[in-house]
Amino acid sequence: MKPNDLILQTVTKVVAFIIAIFAVYLFFAGHYTPGGGFVGGLMASAALVLLLLSFDIKTVQEVIPVNFRTIIAIGLLIAVVPGLFSFFFGVPFLTHTFGYFNLPIIGKTALATVTLFEVGVFLVVVGFTMTVIQTIGESE
Numbered sequence: 001m002k003p004n005d006l007i008l009q010t011v012t013k014v015v016a017f018i019i020a021i022f023a024v025y026l027f028f029a030g031h032y033t034p035g036g037g038f039v040g041g042l043m044a045s046a047a048l049v050l051l052l053l054s055f056d057i058k059t060v061q062e063v064i065p066v067n068f069r070t071i072i073a074i075g076l077l078i079a080v081v082p083g084l085f086s087f088f089f090g091v092p093f094l095t096h097t098f099g100y101f102n103l104p105i106i107g108k109t110a111l112a113t114v115t116l117f118e119v120g121v122f123l124v125v126v127g128f129t130m131t132v133i134q135t136i137g138e139s140e
Contacts, residue, residue, distance in 0.1 A: 019043055031115070037122035045126050
């Protein structure tokens, strides 16, 4: 007999969304304050782990049909690309740069190559954490 987890699953949907939004905040706040791709990735993974605890692995995989090992590879590629661009400009590996750009809706804003690197770190952390958690969960 399967227990009725309706309250747990309903609360999890709201809390996982709040945690995911906080992960995005930590990601973008990490350039000037503590946070960034690593901590944001851990928080995003925490939201996904909460979903895995409330629902079963098959349900979460149906809703989020992502191969997390592929996410690790994509994240590594994205993290290395800014470092490779530094070779074209004759500066040391992973030397970052930034510039000010006028974006259509936002207006004048600073864009940095470190953000691209942090996206890669974010994806690697989420991919690795979820691969480990799913591997442990499937071994039962």
